[in-house]
Amino acid sequence: MSHYFFTSNKYLVAILLFTLVTICSTAITIGEFKAINSIAWVDIIGEGGMMLMIFTWIVFTLISRPAGRVTTWLFTGLLLTEISMLLDFLDEFIHYAAHNSWFTTVESFPAAIGMVLMTFALYQLHFEQQTINTQLKRTERYYREHSLTDFVTQLYSAQYMKQQLKYELNHVKAHHSTFSLIMLDVRKFNDFNQRFGYAQGDFLLGEIAKLLLMNIRDGDLACRYASDRFIVLLPNTTANVARVISGHIEQAVAHLAYKSGDSSTAIYPKISSCVNQYQGQQSYQEILAQLNHKMSVVKYESTAARSDVTCTNVPVTN
Structure with missing residues (x-):
């Protein structure tokens, strides 16, 4: 079933991969890697962990839900949040010149928009689950077994x-x-x-x-x-x-x-x-x-x- 859902959401998978690759390649192209002794490894562990966690949420969404409006809203909100986390994570490795500083100043905006979209998606998910629960009650007349x-x-x-x-x-x-x-x-x-x-x-x-x-x-x-x-x-x-x-x-x-x-x-x-x-x-x-x-x-x-x-x-x- 997870393979079926993942296949049905193949366009969202393509968007995810394209976005992550584009951001990483752009950061490497316009920035310079920092010296190893200037890297804050504690920040890398914290920010990298958050980035990987949100990426995991995206994968679970794509393999556990059919294609549809609610899935798209959830994916979009999580992806925007992932973009902010990725930009924040890359800042620990890459330094940008003054004329490319815009790349770091926008990192907080995607997450803010993503949170709004996820809130709306969860609101829609609530009504979707109510419909599913109504159907389930018809198969459970007296008790669940x-x-x-x-x-x-x-x-x-x-x-x-x-x-x-x-x-x-x-x-x-x-x-x-x-x-x-x-x-x-x-x-x-x-x-x-x-x-x-x-x-x-x-x-x-x-x-x-x-x-x-x-x-x-x-x-x-x-x-x-x-x-x-x-x-x-x-x-x-x-x-x-x-x-x-x-x-x-x-x-x-x-x-x-x-x-x-x-x-x-x-x-x-x-x-x-x-x-x-x-x-x-x-x-x-x-x-x-x-x-x-x-x-x-x-x-x-x-x-x-x-x-x-x-x-x-x-x-x-x-």
Whole structure:
């Protein structure tokens, strides 16, 4: 992932290297090196340490963040601060003639501007993180248990879903309420893996998982149930409402223009979906077996008919 972000920020990397090389070469060209006995080594350690620290911050920013407005603001602010630190550091080694003294007088200005830009960037980062936290809450319905998280999709695993089904069954029995489940299955996923490879298949599942999270509500729980199969638990929800949400998910996935590698050809994945409503009369094993059977029936009927009919058109039974 760090290699991907570093590549996506390649223009910022080029700007960083160009700026540092230009400043160093200019200083060497217009200045003269000081005598060794006149160099303050304590200042060099302090100023050099600050310069290297800010450079490290820049590198971490470029390898840990995707390209975008916030990343650009952070980079610009840090780079301007780095320029001031570098000029201050070079002063310890290089002496400038009077007519080139301007090179040292400007060293404080980039840092001042950089601090302002970084403050603005951190303000934007605050709102970006709030959006991310809202999405994360949808995958953590009751508590965080990262050992039960699926690595590929970052959704919770089938084991976590089983735990939550047990909880939900006890809840609906005690409160005489209801809940619904949506099962989603990516069509012809094995064919996709054989054509593009398992790495691209994992990436596709991750993109579908993101769309799934965007189209469910706060309080709903989405999990990866199997290789290409997902389950969404919708508390206090009837089958009719679940069908609407399922339809939104199908539409979102159908409009996903997935491109493999450097290809400009878009692949539009499709999913089959299945909806059931429950009131606590069955065990979680029976519920999952029933849902899987319904999905198998719908996939068979869809293949036999060579159509795009999804499981949401199959009559729902309790």
